[in-house]
Amino acid sequence: MFTKKTRVFQSINTAFLIMKIDLTDTQCQDIEVALLTAMAHTEKNSKIKVEKNPLIQRYLKTYDQIAEVRKNQKIKDSWIKALQ
Secondary structure (H helix, E strand, O other): OOOOOOEEEEEEOOOOOEEEEEEOHHHHHHHHHHHHHHHHHHHHHOOOOHHHOHHHHHHHHHHHHHHHHHHHHHHHHHHHHHHO
16 A cells, blocks of 8 residues: 655656656656556647657656556555555
């Protein structure tokens, strides 16, 4: 279960610079929803196929990174709760 602790999200930008940002689970979830909305909008307004659209591919990569961090944090939180 998620607590009010902040989550650490790592993102790699185009210059291969690693950024660590403290976000709550709700903030991560909001970013995921925004990425999905942006992907749908881009797909709707683009003539490029989804598989070949570099913008959608970047959105997918970022979405996957956030989802992985959330999943790992959820597992970590459940272990912490079980061991208490």
